[in-house]
Amino acid sequence: xxxxxxxxxxxxxxxxxxxxxxxxxxxxxxxxxxxxxxxxxxxxxxxxxxxxxxxxxxxxxxxxxxxxxxxxxxxxxxxxxxxxxxxxxxxxxxxxxxxxxxxxxxxxxxxxxxxxxxxxxxxxxxxxxxxxxxxxxxxxxxxxxxxxxxxxxxxxxxxxxxxxxxxxxxxxxxxxxxxxxxxxxxxxxxxxxxxxxxxxxxxxxxxxxxxxxxxxxxxxxxxxxxxxxxxxxxxxxxx
Amino acid sequence: xxxxxxxxxxxxxxxxxxxxxxxxxxxxxxxxxxxxxxxxxxxxxxxxxxxxxxxxxxxxxxxxxxxxxxxxxxxxxxxxxxxxxxxxxxxxxxxxxxxxxxxxxxxxxxxxxxxxxxxxxxxxxxxxxxxxxxxxxxxxxxxxxxxxxxxxxxxxxxxxxxxxxxxxxxxxxxxxxxxxxxxxxxxxxxxxxxxxxxxxxxxxxxxxxxxxxxxxxxxxxxxxxxxxxxxxxxxxxxxxxxxxxxxxxxxxxxxxxxxxxxxxxxxxxxxxxxxxxxxxxxxxxxxxxxxx
Numbered sequence: 001x002x003x004x005x006x007x008x009x010x011x012x013x014x015x016x017x018x019x020x021x022x023x024x025x026x027x028x029x030x031x032x033x034x035x036x037x038x039x040x041x042x043x044x045x046x047x048x049x050x051x052x053x054x055x056x057x058x059x060x061x062x063x064x065x066x067x068x069x070x071x072x073x074x075x076x077x078x079x080x081x082x083x084x085x086x087x088x089x090x091x092x093x094x095x096x097x098x099x100x101x102x103x104x105x106x107x108x109x110x111x112x113x114x115x116x117x118x119x120x121x122x123x124x125x126x127x128x129x130x131x132x133x134x135x136x137x138x139x140x141x142x143x144x145x146x147x148x149x150x151x152x153x154x155x156x157x158x159x160x161x162x163x164x165x166x167x168x169x170x171x172x173x174x175x176x177x178x179x180x181x182x183x184x185x186x187x188x189x190x191x192x193x194x195x196x197x198x199x200x201x202x203x204x205x206x207x208x209x210x211x212x213x214x215x216x217x218x219x220x221x222x223x224x225x226x227x228x229x230x231x232x233x234x235x236x237x238x239x
Numbered sequence: 240x241x242x243x244x245x246x247x248x249x250x251x252x253x254x255x256x257x258x259x260x261x262x263x264x265x266x267x268x269x270x271x272x273x274x275x276x277x278x279x280x281x282x283x284x285x286x287x288x289x290x291x292x293x294x295x296x297x298x299x300x301x302x303x304x305x306x307x308x309x310x311x312x313x314x315x316x317x318x319x320x321x322x323x324x325x326x327x328x329x330x331x332x333x334x335x336x337x338x339x340x341x342x343x344x345x346x347x348x349x350x351x352x353x354x355x356x357x358x359x360x361x362x363x364x365x366x367x368x369x370x371x372x373x374x375x376x377x378x379x380x381x382x383x384x385x386x387x388x389x390x391x392x393x394x395x396x397x398x399x400x401x402x403x404x405x406x407x408x409x410x411x412x413x414x415x416x417x418x419x420x421x422x423x424x425x426x427x428x429x430x431x432x433x434x435x436x437x438x439x440x441x442x443x444x445x446x447x448x449x450x451x452x453x454x455x456x457x458x459x460x461x462x463x464x465x466x467x468x469x470x471x472x473x474x475x476x477x478x479x480x481x482x483x484x485x486x487x488x489x490x491x492x493x494x495x496x497x498x499x500x501x502x503x504x505x506x507x508x509x510x511x512x513x514x515x516x517x518x519x520x521x522x523x524x525x526x527x528x529x530x531x
Binding site: 053055075076079080085087091093094095096100103104105107108151155 | 403422
């Protein structure tokens with residue numbers, strides 16, 4: 001199973017200073033799947049993403065992208081190896097235009113691939129094409145979420161890490177963002193790790209789910225199985 | 240009326256020097272939130288290198304080009320070897336390190352070149368221009384000074400706006416964490432920022448020293464005025480740095496012309512205090528609340 005995984009994490013231990021947040025977390029995500037990472041505040045969801053993308057240095061364990069270990073590498077190298085991390089709370093560079101934000105995402109690619117990626121982005125997101133010369137700070141919360149996802153795609157990643165993409169969005173925008181994630185998986189074969197407080201929405205589009213509690217994996221199964229587990233939902237997922 | 244014209248044009252010409260120093264400070268401040276107190280020392284040192292080259296080759300332009308190249312190298316070497324260690328530490332560490340670099344550069348210049356005042360050539364004639372019988376208060380060399388700084392600033396603006404290097408520089412200035420996650424090698428970008436700052440400092444040093452003298456502390460007062468110009472412009476804004484330089488140059492030229500030229504540095508400091516009291520974020524900074 002590990003061999004076929006686009007993203008495999010083995011016994012990952014990480015934390016901040018004296019505090020250990022992740023205690024031997026493992027997971028395997030096949031290419032072209034969405035894995036929802038669920039759990040209460042403080043379960044270690046965000047730390048898991050930050051450790052995969054290199055913002056937090058793991059103390060132990062491996063992070064395998066298509067079989068090669070990226071643990072303890074620098075974030076810029078991990079990004080170049082095909083992992084795109086969209087952190088919580090937007091990350092739009094408001095002082096730059098929408099087009100500049102997008103171009104920023106494609107800088108790690110060859111010059112010839114950049115223009116094609118930009119054209120793809122505008123085709124997929126006409127809203128961004130219409131306003132490409134606008135300052136990114138003029139966009140609404142939902143539009144910014146679209147922009148940061150589009151920007152992450154500019155790098156043509158193998159693995160997309162999304163941290164709370166629905167946070168603070170109106171319900172209609174949550175549906176749009178979730179639809180977008182599903183379409184990206186289906187159309188581009190992207191492997192997505194989706195951290196969400198909103199467990200119901202996340203499991204609705206996910207193939208697999210991983211439930212964290214205090215830094216440990218308490219459940220890992222098909223999304224449908226997790227959704228059907230009433231006790232698990234009550235204990236950890238809050239719906 | 241003629242006096243007014245002379246003071247205005249002369250002020251703009253001097254102001255372009257302050258603008259170049261201010262630009263060098265802004266380039267570093269935007270990327271690293273470090274105020275580079277050694278900027279004047281760096282400019283002085285590269286001017287000594289230009290002086291040596293001009294003395295040996297007899298060519299002003301060889302010295303000019305070598306000074307700019309030396310500025311690029313000095314800026315990147317200092318960032319890479321010394322400043323990088325304090326970039327993510329408390330601000331006071333960087334203050335002390337850059338002041339230490341200033342003392343080191345001025346000490347080295349004294350040891351290597353001696354402390355005596357040396358004259359430095361001008362690129363063009365320093366005789367004042369006239370239209371008919373009306374003196375303009377500026378020389379062909381002043382025109383060259385203004386044109387050189389404006390051209391450099393314009394090239395910088397175009398690079399910032401239209402190239403992927405410029406995009407990296409701006410993204411790193413505005414949102415380093417985001418840029419890093421998108422694969423931008425922040426370390427290299429910061430080194431480049433210091434290199435460009437070294438270039439603008441070197442330009443200012445070569446241009447201003449033809450109307451003063453070259454000695455180890457020769458850039459100290461120019462640095463203070465360049466810093467004032469940068470603060471007037473808001474420290475964050477390249478456009479502000481240029482406008483701040485011109486405004487300061489003209490104001491000081493009026494003050495020196497009408498009130499007496501002995502106290503120009505004092506007027507400059509008074510202008511700095513006034514700006515900090517009335518509008519501490521400067522005239523052009525849009526990022527006052529976004530301090531990282």
